[in-house]
Amino acid sequence: MKRDLVIIGGGPAGLAAAIEAKKNGIDDILILERDKRLGGILQQCIHNGFGLHIFKEQLTGPEYAQRFIDEVERLGIEYKLDTMVLHLSENKHITALNPKDGIIEIDAKAVILAMGCRERTRGALNIPGSRPAGVFTAGAAQRFVNMEGYMVGKKVVILGSGDIGLIMARRMTLEGAEVKMVVELMPYSNGLKRNIVQCLEDFDIPLLFNHTVIKIHGRERVEGVTIAAVDENRRPIEGTEQYVECDTLLLSVGLIPENELSREANIKINPVTSGAYVNELMETSVDGIFACGNVVHVHDLVDYVTEESYLAGYGAAKYIKGEYFKDETGFNTKAGFGIRYVVPNRINPKNVKDRVNFYMRVNDVYHNVDLVVKDGDRIVYKARRNHVSPGEMENVKLSKEVLEKVEGSELVFALEEVAK
Amino acid sequence: MYDVAVIGAGIVGTSIARELSRYDLSVVVIEKSSDIANGSTKANSGIVHAGYDAKEGTLKAKFNVLGSEMYEGICKELDVPYKRNGSLVLAFNDDDLRHIEILYKRGLTNGVRELEIIDKNKVLSLEPNIQDDVVGALYAKTGAIVSPFELAIALAENANQNGVEFMLSTEVIKVYKEKDVFIIETSKGVVQSRYLVNAAGLFADDINDMLGGERFRIIPRRGEYCLFDKAVGGIVTRTIFQTPTNKGKGILVSPTVHGNLFVGPNAVEMDRKDDVSTTKEGLDEVLRGGSRSVKGLNPRDIITSFTGIRATPDTGDFVINIPTKNAVNAAGIESPGLTASVAIAPYVVSLLEEQGLRLIKKENFIATRQNTKLFINMSEDEKKEVLSKNPMYGRIICRCEHITEGDIVSAIRRPLGARSVDGVKRRVRAGMGRCQGGFCMPRVVEILARELNIPLTEVKKSDEGSFILTGKTK
Ligand SMILES: Cc1cc2nc3c(=O)[nH]c(=O)nc-3n(C[C@H](O)[C@H](O)[C@H](O)COP(=O)(O)OP(=O)(O)OC[C@H]3O[C@@H](n4cnc5c(N)ncnc54)[C@H](O)[C@@H]3O)c2cc1C
Numbered sequence: 001m002k003r004d005l006v007i008i009g010g011g012p013a014g015l016a017a018a019i020e021a022k023k024n025g026i027d028d029i030l031i032l033e034r035d036k037r038l039g040g041i042l043q044q045c046i047h048n049g050f051g052l053h054i055f056k057e058q059l060t061g062p063e064y065a066q067r068f069i070d071e072v073e074r075l076g077i078e079y080k081l082d083t084m085v086l087h088l089s090e091n092k093h094i095t096a097l098n099p100k101d102g103i104i105e106i107d108a109k110a111v112i113l114a115m116g117c118r119e120r121t122r123g124a125l126n127i128p129g130s131r132p133a134g135v136f137t138a139g140a141a142q143r144f145v146n147m148e149g150y151m152v153g154k155k156v157v158i159l160g161s162g163d164i165g166l167i168m169a170r171r172m173t174l175e176g177a178e179v180k181m182v183v184e185l186m187p188y189s190n191g192l193k194r195n196i197v198q199c200l201e202d203f204d205i206p207l208l209f210n211h212t213v214i215k216i217h218g219r220e221r222v223e224g225v226t227i228a229a230v231d232e233n234r235r236p237i238e239g240t241e242q243y244v245e246c247d248t249l250l251l252s253v254g255l256i257p258e259n260e261l262s263r264e265a266n267i268k269i270n271p272v273t274s275g276a277y278v279n280e281l282m283e284t285s286v287d288g289i290f291a292c293g294n295v296v297h298v299h300d301l302v303d304y305v306t307e308e309s310y311l312a313g314y315g316a317a318k319y320i321k322g323e324y325f326k327d328e329t330g331f332n333t334k335a336g337f338g339i340r341y342v343v344p345n346r347i348n349p350k351n352v353k354d355r356v357n358f359y360m361r362v363n364d365v366y367h368n369v370d371l372v373v374k375d376g377d378r379i380v381y382k383a384r385r386n387h388v389s390p391g392e393m394e395n396v397k398l399s400k401e402v403l404e405k406v407e408g409s410e411l412v413f414a415l416e417e418v419a420k
Numbered sequence: 421m422y423d424v425a426v427i428g429a430g431i432v433g434t435s436i437a438r439e440l441s442r443y444d445l446s447v448v449v450i451e452k453s454s455d456i457a458n459g460s461t462k463a464n465s466g467i468v469h470a471g472y473d474a475k476e477g478t479l480k481a482k483f484n485v486l487g488s489e490m491y492e493g494i495c496k497e498l499d500v501p502y503k504r505n506g507s508l509v510l511a512f513n514d515d516d517l518r519h520i521e522i523l524y525k526r527g528l529t530n531g532v533r534e535l536e537i538i539d540k541n542k543v544l545s546l547e548p549n550i551q552d553d554v555v556g557a558l559y560a561k562t563g564a565i566v567s568p569f570e571l572a573i574a575l576a577e578n579a580n581q582n583g584v585e586f587m588l589s590t591e592v593i594k595v596y597k598e599k600d601v602f603i604i605e606t607s608k609g610v611v612q613s614r615y616l617v618n619a620a621g622l623f624a625d626d627i628n629d630m631l632g633g634e635r636f637r638i639i640p641r642r643g644e645y646c647l648f649d650k651a652v653g654g655i656v657t658r659t660i661f662q663t664p665t666n667k668g669k670g671i672l673v674s675p676t677v678h679g680n681l682f683v684g685p686n687a688v689e690m691d692r693k694d695d696v697s698t699t700k701e702g703l704d705e706v707l708r709g710g711s712r713s714v715k716g717l718n719p720r721d722i723i724t725s726f727t728g729i730r731a732t733p734d735t736g737d738f739v740i741n742i743p744t745k746n747a748v749n750a751a752g753i754e755s756p757g758l759t760a761s762v763a764i765a766p767y768v769v770s771l772l773e774e775q776g777l778r779l780i781k782k783e784n785f786i787a788t789r790q791n792t793k794l795f796i797n798m799s800e801d802e803k804k805e806v807l808s809k810n811p812m813y814g815r816i817i818c819r820c821e822h823i824t825e826g827d828i829v830s831a832i833r834r835p836l837g838a839r840s841v842d843g844v845k846r847r848v849r850a851g852m853g854r855c856q857g858g859f860c861m862p863r864v865v866e867i868l869a870r871e872l873n874i875p876l877t878e879v880k881k882s883d884e885g886s887f888i889l890t891g892k893t894k
């Protein structure tokens with residue numbers, strides 16, 4: 001089968017990209033989603049807090065997703081559910097599988113990757129101890145509780161203070177479980193501040209910074225964990241070990257963009273984000289393959305996913321219509337002091353519609369800093385931030401005009417301490 | 421009343437059961453775990469040793485070499501993976517060189533074929549990722565790798581096809597003889613048999629005590645492993661050993677038959693036989709040890725770690741003898757026991773025959789068993805064919821290993837099929853990949869509940885007590 005645009009993943013990223021591509025004149029679009037419904041990870045997030053930026057409203061995950069699903073239906077965009085993409089090649093050949101059609105082979109003019117991310121598991125941390133039942137990633141537990149209606153445990157320790165872990169702390173408490181503590185390796189949380197307040201503080205659940213789980217106990221089912229404090233190098237400090245009785249350990253220790261397909265297609269992956277390098281239209285290093293959402297870098301707010309994905313949809317449309325400038329004009333973006341990464345990585349101002357929204361994360365907690373963007377010595381942008389933290393994504397909007405004026409080969413994003 | 425009862429469904433018990441199933445006999449295998457191969461057989465290095473290691477004249481040496489020769493054929497008959505990848509014992513200094521010379525000679529005495537001592541250049545041309553300070557190696561071309569639990573499951577299935585009964589989740593508590601009959605008291609009632617085989621692994625010494633055999637003890641010794649992502653599975657293609665020293669046998673680095681890579685094991689004596697936990701020190705030790713041999717091992721690529729327990733007999737050799745009339749011990753089967761087991765089995769049966777068990781060959785013995793062919797391993801035509809009959813093959817459940825619902829259902833429906841999440845994982849690899857079941861576990865739980873017609877809360881990870889869900893939400 002031949003298609004103009006194939007979108008892999010029907011989460012918020014894939015849906016927004018499809019809608020925008022359609023609005024920009026592409027009619028032959030197919031979304032492939034491996035789950036039984038559209039909406040992605042949002043379908044299991046039944047708490048409030050989605051859409052504050054885009055809709056200026058507090059929606060639940062499924063409500064937020066539904067707005068986009070309705071739009072996709074209204075625009076008549078085709079999608080296939082229960083369909084897993086197995087292979088993707090550099091020349092945009094896709095192999096997918098589903099129970100209804102069997103093996104599906106597609107040649108696409110353009111592809112948008114919107115596969116989201118997956119959770120890091122126990123293996124990635126190599127936590128010693130036994131291997132009983134009762135160790136779950138927070139997302140797997142969330143699926144059981146929110147979608148199947150089953151509890152995964154009664155006495156819970158949560159390792160990692162990522163948002164899913166925080167949200168599950170509240171959910172498990174409301175379901176009558178005892179959440180004994182959240183243990184965080186770092187001196188700060190990767191979760192949103194509002195989640196720490198609403199999910200832990202409001203329920204008196206202690207959050208232990210600079211601690212980790214060093215051993216899991218129990219033969220068939222978890223019986224307890226040993227926790228310990230860690231030093232500056234994140235290594236357990238002898239003598240600080242403490243046994244905590246519990247029957248469940250939830251892991252909320254980070255998300256990894258799901259880039260197996262991208263690697264197969266020889267797309268260049270940024271080791272810092274574990275997502276693809278992308279340009280001003282969210283195109284990856286492979287011609288005609290675009291990417292957006294959590295597969296590029298892990299977002300904490302779905303609103304940003306949506307914005308970024310509109311851009312990818314617009315980019316793919318331009319590409320298919322042949323209105324896309326492929327020349328060497330432009331510059332790279334670079335993470336300077338205090339910044340861990342910036343997305344997008346390369347900008348050709350000719351392709352920019354009105355502006356580019358640059359997303360970035362800082363590498364530590366800082367107070368009272370300026371976020372500065374520089375073209376050589378020239379300051380292009382500067383704004384005061386009272387508090388920045390790796391858990392909350394920063395963004396800077398620069399207009400096409402500003403971008404056209406960049407002369408150097410690099411635009412550097414950095415933090416500067418405010419002169420007293 | 422059974423003709424023969426076998427205690428233990430590890431690789432030794434299942435090999436013996438399959439061997440017995442060739443004959444017109446009623447046979448039962450009694451296993452305390454809920455699945456086949458849940459003891460030492462599930463967590464070991466999976467190496468078919470060439471046979472240069474065991475001391476000349478021991479049972480270990482004899483059955484190792486015999487077993488190694490039989491392995492490929494048996495794996496073919498039973499349709500399980502076997503890969504003759506060869507193995508290298510690395511030497512890093514003159515002492516090591518002298519030692520591999522001894523191993524070489526021992527190998528020749530033991531009857532190992534295709535052994536060779538090779539120099540540094542040859543080592544590095546075979547395996548470019550070996551550390552540069554290697555000075556030479558013993559190269560055993562007959563060394564091979566297998567999947568121990570898949571083989572044990574296959575042996576059990578084939579035995580079962582040929583009439584052997586399996587009592588799982590059934591612990592032998594007491595055994596005694598009344599006249600010429602063994603009375604076997606189990607957690608699920610009494611079983612009687614005329615002959616008895618003790619293949620109880622780590623607990624074979626206890627069973628031997630009950631039978632009143634000559635006393636020996638089994639000392640549990642832990643071996644820890646780290647398993648790496650398939651992305652780095654190709655760092656080496658052969659199994660890489662270190663030269664054994666008086667400090668220990670060294671840490672090995674090896675690919676697995678499914679394309680992952682592991683390092684391990686260390687060796688730590690323990691006071692408990694059932695503690696399969698890993699330790700920080702142990703995992704650090706095996707990682708350090710592996711990096712002594714091979715470049716490019718990054719802890720970031722580890723996907724899981726585990727412990728196996730060796731059943732080390734205090735006699736120094738396998739204990740294969742007659743504890744009391746009409747019984748046989750196949751005990752203390754530590755490494756190279758996986759290799760030796762397939763050769764031990766016919767020997768144990770011959771010992772039973774010597775004591776009067778009549779062996780009449782079955783005419784309708786089914787010698788081959790067909791494995792569940794995973795969707796991902798099918799040809800394009802096979803895929804189309806199976807999809808047209810069963811749409812469940814069109815639904816991927818384990819995204820890392822691309823295992824479909826059809827694969828999982830067939831693992832459950834097979835004879836002696838999967839009854840737990842781990843059982844599914846060991847039969848068809850769902851949950852074995854880089855996300856270690858993070859994604860598919862809830863789905864596998866649902867499929868198990870549906871297929872077994874039990875509530876979700878009854879689905880177990882492995883044995884009794886390993887429940888996954890605690891109840892419904894409010
Ligand atoms: C638990 C949790 C809580 C959150 N809480 C909030 C919050 O309170 N407020 C907020 O604004 N944001 C929140 N977020 C962030 C936001 O929801 C995510 O960033 C957003 O869902 C990411 O969208 P996505 O489309 O990139 O990825 P996903 O939603 O993960 O969608 C990716 C889709 O791709 C599909 N897919 C993947 N691989 C394949 C393949 N090979 N073939 C076919 N389909 C495939 C997946 O099934 C999935 O449906 C939360 C995120 C999580 C995980």
Ligand SMILES: Cc1cc2nc3c(=O)[nH]c(=O)nc-3n(C[C@H](O)[C@H](O)[C@H](O)COP(=O)(O)OP(=O)(O)OC[C@H]3O[C@@H](n4cnc5c(N)ncnc54)[C@H](O)[C@@H]3O)c2cc1C
Nearest residue numbers: 428430432452459460461465467592621643756757758759
């Ligand atoms: C770390 C390690 C690495 C190894 N590497 C290799 C290798 O590379 N190559 C090689 O050839 N060998 C190797 N071995 C050796 C090999 O694993 C063993 O020899 C083999 O698995 C032993 O099989 P078994 O059937 O005797 O024991 P097990 O697999 O332990 O089976 C015994 C069974 O008996 C059951 N049982 C015990 N008591 C009772 C009871 N009272 N009632 C009912 N059931 C009972 C247990 O539940 C168990 O399932 C290794 C071993 C270890 C531990």
